Amino acid sequence: MLILFNKPMGVLSQFTDKGTEDSPRPTLSAYIDIPGVYPAGRxxxxxxxxxxxxxxxxxxxxxxxPKFKTEKTYxxxxxxxxxxxxLNAxxxxxxxxxxxxRPAKARRIDPPDLWERDPPVRFRKSVPDCWLEMTISEGRNRQVRRMTAHVGHPTLRLVRWRVGDFTLDGIAPGEWKAVVGR
Incomplete structure (x- = not known):
């Protein structure tokens, strides 16, 4: 079984949280109640x-x-x-x-038609922002954020759109769909 889940911001990529009792953080268990499935990556x-x-x-x-070099697009x-x-860097x-x-594919894009983020990205009149589409084939901790910061452009919002052949097309935040026959 394979499940495609549109993880909202603030949700942990695990089913349990060992955080404090007085400030529990949302986990996958609030959205997916299917026994025996586990995240493939984070x-x-x-x-x-x-x-x-x-x-x-x-x-x-x-x-x-990472040895399988599955491409992920953000x-x-x-x-x-x-x-x-x-971009060349x-x-x-x-x-x-x-x-x-590893080299990334990176290009400027028009602002994508995405859902509103909660909380929204802070808008600053004096600091412009831009959208990029980035594809990487490894998955180090916070890699895309660290790469954009390295070239002088800190990430404000990060949405993983594609993993291998699978995309978010038609899946709203907090929703999931099962892929049959994979």
Whole structure:
């Protein structure tokens, strides 16, 4: 079984939270009540978008293990307006504290037609922002955020749109659909 879930911002990519009792954080269990499925990879609490869950260990490994180079595409709102030099640096790969990244596909895009984020991204008249589409084939901790910051454009909003052949098309935040026959 494979489940495509549109994870809202603020939700942990796990079914339980070992946080404090007086401030529980939302988890996958608030949205998905199917026994035996587990996330294939992670999506940070402050990121949104496509999270795949499966009950198939081999599929989970293939989707989440960097050696398989599964491409993941993100819609990224960044501070400022990256020039060609910044995009070329992302395309070559950048060196982060944990080593060089693989090259990314990065391009400026028009603002995508997405749902409203809760809470909304802070708007500042004096600081422009821009949307990028970035595709990477590895999945280090907060990698896209660290890459955009490295080229001088911190991420304001991050939405994972695609993992491999699977996309968020037609899946609203907090909703999921099962893919049959995978």
């Amino acid at each position: 999506l940070d609490r402050d990121s949104e978008g496509l999270l795949l869950l499966t009950d198939d260990g081999k599929l989970q490994a293939r989707l989440s293990n 819609l990224v709102q960044v501070e400022g307006e990256p020039d060609d030099d910044a 992302l395309a070559r790969g950048v060196t982060l504290k944990d080593g060089p990244t």
